[in-house]
Amino acid sequence: MTISDLGQSSPESVKPKINWARIEETDNFANTVKLFRQGKYDEDSFRRFRLQHGAYGTRMTGDYAMVRIKLPAGEIYPHQFEKISQLSEQYSIGSAHFSTRENIQLHWVILEDVSEIFRGLAEVGLTSREACGNSVRNVMCSPLSGVCSDEEFDATPYALATARFFLRNPMAQNLPRKFKFNFTCCEKHGMVRMVDVGLIPQIREIDGSSQRGFKIFLGGGLGNKSYVGHQLEEFTPEEDLLYTSIAVMRIFDRLGDRKNLARNRMRYLVNDMGWEKFQNLVFKERAIVRATQSIITQLDVDTTPDEIKHPIRITDESGSLTPDGYARWLKTNTVKQKQSDYRSVFITLEAGDITANQLNALGNLIRDFSSEGKARCGFVQNVALRYVLEDDLPRLYSKLLEVGLAKSGALTMTAPIGCSGTTSCNLALTNSHRLAKEIQRKFLELRLDEDDDLSDSSIKISGCPNSCGQHGIATIGFFGGGARVGKDMYPNYQMSLGGRSDGETMLGEICLRIPAKRVIPVILKIIEVFKDRKKSGDTLKSWIHRIVNGNEDSDIKSINDIKKILEPLVIPPTKEEDPDFYLDYGSDTSYHTKTGKGECAA
Amino acid sequence: MCCLTKSGKILTDVDSLRSEIRDKSVRVIDVRRENDYKQDHIPTAVNLPLANLLSDDSPERVLKLVNSMGIDDETSVVVYDDTFGALASRVAWTLEYLGHSNVTLLETTYSHWKSLGLENDSKTPEIQSKEHSMHLRSEILATSDYLESAKTRDDVILIDNRERLNFLEQHIPGAISLPYRTLASNDHILRSKDDMKRLFDNRGITGNSEIITYCGSVGTLSGLAYYALKSVGLPNTKLYVRSFKEWKNLQKPTEKQEDASYWDLSAE
CATH class of the missing domain: 3.30.413.10 (Sulfite Reductase Hemoprotein, domain 1)
Incomplete structure (x- = not known):
């Protein structure tokens, strides 16, 4: 390990047009934390202040916060990646998290260190101001x-x-x-x-x-x-x-x-x-x-086009064999742009999580491969490098492999959304975050990302009914809760089907409660049922859409028909038969629902 | 005595070290592995791999090592490593514990030294053995027994320098988390004094409290923290050198952040 070296960032780096930071907010926050700790600031006022500055509470503790860094329009520049990498190592858990709203979150930060993160962000023109609280959230x-x-x-x-x-x-x-x-x-x-x-x-x-x-x-x-x-x-x-x-x-x-x-x-x-x-x-x-309006108020829209310039690379350009997995990755992770010869490349993450080393590596990959010199966060806990020349794609893939960022499936159903769940959120009832990762690992192993019938579907998981995991607009959505057999509790998810967020936006229809440890077999069963009945040109999404709208003519005509097929899969075994059924993912102690005070409404 | 050297210096900067090497007024210790050292190192440096020291760090053995490196009570010593200063800190602390009062850390790592294009060679210097005295400075060492009783006092701050997730999983009750990564800035193994002071102020690590640092097993990460604390002039700092590994082996009480699956947020 070496200390990340910010001094060596290339002079070629594109710099952001807007500085979102205000350095004075740093000391103000540090001082307010001190006053709060000294009892000179009441709890409610402090919470409002903290949230206004983008520091959210953490599960079952007042000692830690989550800092939500806003990336307006999803734009992020190489040196900003490198700074966030450094901050995640210094003050967080050595990983960072891409949210569904183009924020990057640093979790388990000691409240007294939050101002140091603000200071680091200010150095690169970023802010977490109004990322939480009753304000205009990231645009x-x-x-x-x-x-x-x-x-x-x-x-x-x-x-x-x-x-x-x-x-x-x-x-x-x-x-x-x-x-x-x-x-x-x-x-x-x-x-x-x-x-x-x-x-x-x-x-x-x-x-x-x-x-x-x-x-x-x-x-x-x-x-x-x-x-x-x-x-x-x-x-x-x-x-x-x-x-x-x-x-x-x-x-x-x-x-x-x-x-x-x-x-x-x-x-x-x-x-x-x-x-x-x-x-x-x-x-x-x-x-x-x-x-x-006393003067004509207009938005200050800067429509100067960004400079698109093929990067000059110092790295080795010598031809080598294209690594295995390239074709699969190309199909499931890249999108042709309207500009000929260019593609946008989406990076597959697991439920939005990325290590400090990977963040740091992204900085250089942007400099080396993106002709616009910056990246864009996606809507589904991921990030995209755009303006990559078609000819550069094999080399970019090799580089992504080296840093563990070349997994396929970013634009398919195999990359589920999972909110933070019991990993950090006070309101969570289940470990939705880990469930999303488990589904992804299993589905990539089964190579479901290559299946064209599934690619336009989505899986989205929330750890409670509050929808941070956006389950309502998923083809197959889940939200967490607890269920019990006698006095034994087990983690459980309400499943909904047929949600979508495109031109025909609708919320999914409630289908059935699925125990956490049965979610994967249930999704696989739904896929099997679909495959047996699919018509030419069908995708899982279009098939489910027909069912929820009452337009399907096979033996499966309604959500209720799907429910009947799935019911045998969700019968709880006894604790003696299958003790694992009663544990949530990522936990080896008996499951119980436990929540603290939410701050969404604070 | 409150400071690492008589002058209160914790770090030696790159340029000073180069001129001290030219003046032959310094003993440089490279604490990397022997193979790395043999490849190349800062000119005139002797090699003391940390593993070698740790194989037996009794004062008698350390005294022999120090003598064999040609260090007497007056020798100015600079230690460096390639692991963000943590291994160098552990060696420097050991010399300090023996009673040596003139030891500092190179401000940066060997990799960075090389990346600056500075001189290095592969020669092993001829060393004439010297005689160092032994005046053990027990006031900079914390044992498990000492820690257990000190912990109950209000004026003692216990600092855990492991990474955050390890801290959340298990730590000594009452400890505060200050991961070693927090202490460095860019190319420097320690932040600037002002930056460090602000960080500690925010965390309430100030004044005349007695401060004890620990890490995972052998006192390296916490050794770096020991010097970080010294760098802002905090006078009363001890290293729990056997750290959490010993604490757990002794089956002393530990504490955990309950009811949250924080490991699943890691992308490692």
Whole structure:
């Protein structure tokens, strides 16, 4: 082991355009922690302060925090990877975690060290400010924005401008609850209907000239109760983007439920009020915002194109044999870009986890292989290197193999989402995180990533009903809970089928409770049942979609029919027959549900 | 005495070492493995692989080793390694324990020395044996018995320098976690004094508390922490040199962070 050497970062590195950090927040946080420890700051105020700065509580302890580093629009640069690598070794567990919302999380950080992480982040222009708490959370953008062949224009500059406008903005410091923006490239790659504000870029032709704008969706979101968002209007021109955002937030700020913590996301307001009423309110409020801004407020959208430059590599270029596994990886981990000769390469992680060494290695791989000189976080706990020349792919694959990042299946069902579960979260009932890893390991061993029938399906797992694992929009989704036989408890998951987040977004239908240790056999059984009945052109996703919509004509016509086939698999054995059944993954002590206070609503 | 050397110096910087080597006013100890040493090393350095020292680190044996390396009470000694300063720290601490008052750590690792393009060779120097005295400094050593009683005092801070996950899994009750990685900065085995001081201040490691450091087995990672604490002038620091391995073998009480599966967050 050697100390990571930041001094040697290549002068060629692309530098970020926006500095998100404020160094003074570092000392302020350190001092506030001291005051809190001295009893001069009450618990509730301190928690709000801590969350506003992006430090979340940790399971069953007040001594540790999780620091959630925001990556607006998912963009991350080589030197930022290297800094986060170093910070994870110094203050966390030597690994970091990619979330589903383009954040990188450092877990099990001692509360008193959090300010040191802020200091390190500030050195590379990053912040965790407003990554938690009742604020505008990280503004997401599709990892394919700018390279997707189905997009009308690149939404990235708009996502960055939105993030910049609301970060530290007084109007967004004390909302009734958190507030989330997702920008996307196209219907297929987005998650625009499952978020407070979702935006798809659109171009409208008027009198022969084209105008940029967005399709905006409001009031969706995943949680204890999930809702699909509604489209505000046919087309929102770009100059109305900010007015619309402000108007929506003002309505939420004014009318959102500040008392009932379990129902205070904007989606509840929309649902209680009814969409049409809410929609009208937005139109009225937008007119007021437009008329009353003392100066013309517009987003500061920087649309200067990024420089695309083939990197000059110092590394060995000598031809060597393409390693085994390349074709499989190429198929399941890369996407052709609209720019000819380039692909975007997705890195397969296990439930979003990555070691400090791998983070560090990514820094150099970006410099050596990405012609845009930066990377983009994905929506599914992963990260993508874009603008990789087709000819460079075999060499990149070899390099990824060397650092253990060449696993296949990133863009398939074999890379499930697993929230952090009992590894760190106070609310978790099961170890959803490990379950996701177990499924991935098994399915890659079975080479299911190569199966075209499965590649557009998804598996998503939450450790409790609160949907951080996004189970509601999975083809096969799970959320954790406990069940018992007599006095013996075992970890159990509610399974739902048919969820999706594309143009036909819908929430999965509840099917059956599956014991943790039966989840893998149950998924394999579903695949088997599907294979026996599939029609030409079918995928598992399209087959399940037909079933949940009542359009399937085989013997399996409903969720209930699937349930009947699966029921024999989920009968609990006695503890004597199978003691392992009663243990959760990653634990050798008897299972019990135990939770602390959640902070989502704090 | 509060400091490592009479001058209070903990580290020797690269340029000073080079000039001391030219002046022949220093004994340099390379604590890497013999094969690595034979390949190349800092000119004039003698080799004392840590494993060799640890095979028997009784004061009598250490005295013989020190004499054979041509070190007497007045010799200025600089120790280096290629493992972020931890092995070098353990050797330096051992000399200090013997009563040697003039030993410092090279500020960086051998790899970094080489990456700077600095001189190295493969010659083993001819050493004339010297006579060192023995004045054991028991005030810098913590034994398990000592630790067990000291722990009950309010003014004692116990620091665990292993990695975070190991700490969460099991540690000596009352210890605080300060992984060894926290102590370094970029190319330097220790952070700058100001940075180190701020880190310790935040963690409440200040003032006149007695501080005891430990790590996994032989006092290397905690040896580095011992010098980190010294570097900011914390006067009363001890190394529990037999560390957690002995503590567990003695079946003394340990503590665990319960009800969380933190290992499953690791991508290792």
